[in-house]
Amino acid sequence: MTITELETPALLADQSIMEENAAVMKSITAGSRMRLFPHYKSHKCPMIAKKQMELGAGGITCAKLGEADDLVREGIPTVVIANQVVQSEKLPLLASLARRAHLTVCADDEENILALERAMAEGGGVLHVLVEYEVGMRRCGAESFEEVLRLAQLIGAQPHLSFHGIQAYAGQLSHEENGETRRREVLRIETEAARLKGYLEERGVLVPNVCGGSTGYAAEKPEDTVYTQLQAGSYLFMDSSYQRLNLPFRQALYVLTSVVSVKPDRVVVDCGVKTLTMDQHAPYFPAFPEAELSFSEEHTTIFTENSDLLPGDMLLCVPGHCCTTVNTFDRIHVIRGEDVLHVWPITSRGKAQ
Numbered sequence: 001m002t003i004t005e006l007e008t009p010a011l012l013a014d015q016s017i018m019e020e021n022a023a024v025m026k027s028i029t030a031g032s033r034m035r036l037f038p039h040y041k042s043h044k045c046p047m048i049a050k051k052q053m054e055l056g057a058g059g060i061t062c063a064k065l066g067e068a069d070d071l072v073r074e075g076i077p078t079v080v081i082a083n084q085v086v087q088s089e090k091l092p093l094l095a096s097l098a099r100r101a102h103l104t105v106c107a108d109d110e111e112n113i114l115a116l117e118r119a120m121a122e123g124g125g126v127l128h129v130l131v132e133y134e135v136g137m138r139r140c141g142a143e144s145f146e147e148v149l150r151l152a153q154l155i156g157a158q159p160h161l162s163f164h165g166i167q168a169y170a171g172q173l174s175h176e177e178n179g180e181t182r183r184r185e186v187l188r189i190e191t192e193a194a195r196l197k198g199y200l201e202e203r204g205v206l207v208p209n210v211c212g213g214s215t216g217y218a219a220e221k222p223e224d225t226v227y228t229q230l231q232a233g234s235y236l237f238m239d240s241s242y243q244r245l246n247l248p249f250r251q252a253l254y255v256l257t258s259v260v261s262v263k264p265d266r267v268v269v270d271c272g273v274k275t276l277t278m279d280q281h282a283p284y285f286p287a288f289p290e291a292e293l294s295f296s297e298e299h300t301t302i303f304t305e306n307s308d309l310l311p312g313d314m315l316l317c318v319p320g321h322c323c324t325t326v327n328t329f330d331r332i333h334v335i336r337g338e339d340v341l342h343v344w345p346i347t348s349r350g351k352a353q
């Protein structure tokens, strides 16, 4: 099958460019103590997760219990939920996954840690727990070294929990366009994470892992980084948001669209904000890179004069944010040139719980 036979909008990923991006990421982690734990949120596709494991990933990072459920069911042996799982209704499933895989979760709250222990005690098995430390994103995370120590000791005292280390993700730096600021802040956070590790270890708490990192600043990590797990996701696909940073990764992901209407001043294609998400940056059409766009639910209007396009012609679109765009599709078409090599289900799309 070729892409011209696909019903649109369709999600395409270029196999050779994904392989290239994976090789670049491998060269970034080579020689450092960081091991790639790629983030599943970017593709939500078990087939891609399995390929990443074959290429040497230490495990797969995800954000949601539903994603972890899919990963364990697909046989991924090591899964990190880089997030808190708090709702009591969710804990039996968490405990069941922890019995079937090496499962890690984040925590920043004493009551939550005690609830995790109770859930694990009922089911047996061990759950690995990272204490999340807040490094400037103002999302989750303990806010002082003392608080991290208290939580780590509490985890260590539970028979069914194992202290796995620190989660310190600096999401505020991922899309920082100023390279100098990005480098400076990465080093500041490195120093702080190393100080925190030292503080805990001087007090008898061994810190086996420091986890975090993204596509946007993976290449800025120093060779002697204290981080052991790199959780980058978008590097595989890229998007218009990350393209602004001149990173060493190339665009692999596209939405294939069809022209549905042509007017003297504009061309309209068959997908809008229900397909092309807008949360980080606007998408663009490489055939009209500078054109003004306007979006509605199921249409995008490209303002361009006297186009020779006709209804039914196809146009490629570069998504604004790969992770949220993937989440709107049921399947991904892996291509080489015009040929469709594989059609893989995006099993975990919509798994928000």
Ligand SMILES: Cc1ncc(COP(=O)(O)O)c(C=O)c1O
Pocket (backbone or CB within 6 Å): 039, 042, 082, 169, 171, 174, 212, 213, 214, 215, 216, 231, 232, 233, 234, 235, 323
């Ligand atoms: C916990 C965590 N780690 C890593 C990432 C980085 O992902 P990416 O490389 O796609 O920017 C994110 C992004 O949201 C995240 O929430």
